[in-house]
Amino acid sequence: MSVIDVKKLKKYFGKTKAVDDISFTVEKGEIFGFLGPNGAGKTTTIRCMMDFIRPTEGTVNILGLDAQKDSVELKKKIGYLSGNLRLYNKWTGREHIDFVSKLNGKDDIAKEIIEKFHFNPDQKVKSLSSGNKQKLGIIMAFMTNPEILIMDEPTNALDPLLQNTMYELIEESAKNGTTVFMSSHNLSEVDRVCHKVGIIKDGKMVATESIRNLKEKRLYTVTAYFSDIFDKNEFVMEGVGITKEIPGGLLLTAKGDINELVAKLSGHNLKDLQIEHASLEDIFLEFYE
């Protein structure tokens, strides 16, 4: 049974279709990256999962429970990090941590994470930098040792070093059986930590694939330098796109069978040829064309 099972989820705000009929599943221990640009529907989906907003249609099941009807029971098992983290300015970090701890009513590992992030919990939130506020949000999400982590752009405002600490924490949690659902528009982040990715565009899910499968999609970047005269129109063929002309050569994107392209290239005197699997970024952009 999937840990997270979203079926035909729709959320409309008046005539605006924020999320339009999306479905996906996330398995236990998986790190699921939810990719899409701003306004694609990532946060709306997360808010439906957290029962902050109610779906227009469709269901969200987490750990076999209904995200709406069993919301209280589920939140005992979910750690949540908002993408737009807002804290009580007059409280200290410790007051936030104690408040969340009391409402959760179970032992926590806040101390351990505070040390990991070198966070000073006795400072008032209003005097914290945005990075430190984000650290506090991370501590509040992880401190209850949740079975599921739902995070909306978790590395927002963190410097590269802390981003690495965060990735390690996510990976460690997943190894311990925690299922992670995280939205992002940082492709290298998703590439680094996620096992599976869902790509959302204009409220619709355009792809749900494992990172490995996605990368194994036959999408290539071809860089060719010619010793002889060439005509770029020769390479106008199905599945091949001319990305740009470079001095003495061409940068091409090829999709599917590349034999025809290679045959065409071999008819030329080549100075250099480089054929690479496309990066996640190229694949992502392909979905957004």
Place this chain on the structure above:
Amino acid sequence: MFTILWRTIKDRKYSLLIYCLSALALIWMYIALLPAMERMADSMIELLSGYPDAFVSMFPINAESFANIENFLAIENYSFMVPILMIFMLTAIAGVSLAGEVETGTAEIILSTPISRVKIFFGKYIYGIIAIAFFSLCSTLSVIPVAKIYDVSYIAANYFTMFGMCLLFGWITFSLAMFLSAIFSEKSRVYMFLGGIYIMMYVVQIVSTLSEQWSDVKYISFFHYYDYEAAIINNSIGASSIWVFGILAIIFTVAGAYWYNRRDFAI
């Protein structure tokens, strides 16, 4: 729920203290002023007699008004100051508690914890009830020790009745404010709506005294049921005050909790 209540008490203790001390200071001031006012009663009544009847009807001052502390406080404190302070205090509490948390985004912190929305609502609601109780206590029963200090005679039972009237008025005020706060996502809209409602009710109350033809419109005003004179002077609370305030407070509370439980939080 008690974690939320306790946290709310901690966060708002100073503002509640300021309101309570203001209520106490007003009582102190009026009791201290009573002897001087008794001496000036005749000239004040003469001054008011020069104003139009409609204006005077808003300030029902006569020779009786200064005859004892109950009459004096009825005119000076319970007619205007206490309800206005209560409206300000309770509107602010309600506005910040629900709509304010949505506006600032901090509602997400509570909503992501394993506590039902109904418990969140009532955690905040109970704080408001505590605030009403403390403020009412300072506005009414504090008269007893202060009057003793100034050696002013008083009727203790009337202050307990006035305490009940303040609780009722506070309850309806707060329930209405919490209902609006559960609906809106910005506290300024709560304040704007409540301000409009109370101004309308006040105008209706005045209009009802101007003409026999319009006298029935008073029934849509809370100020009609807030019968402070009956409570502080006659030691009684009318059944209509209890029923109207009680039933409306329950309706607004249930509707507010229901709405808060059903609404979207698109923070």
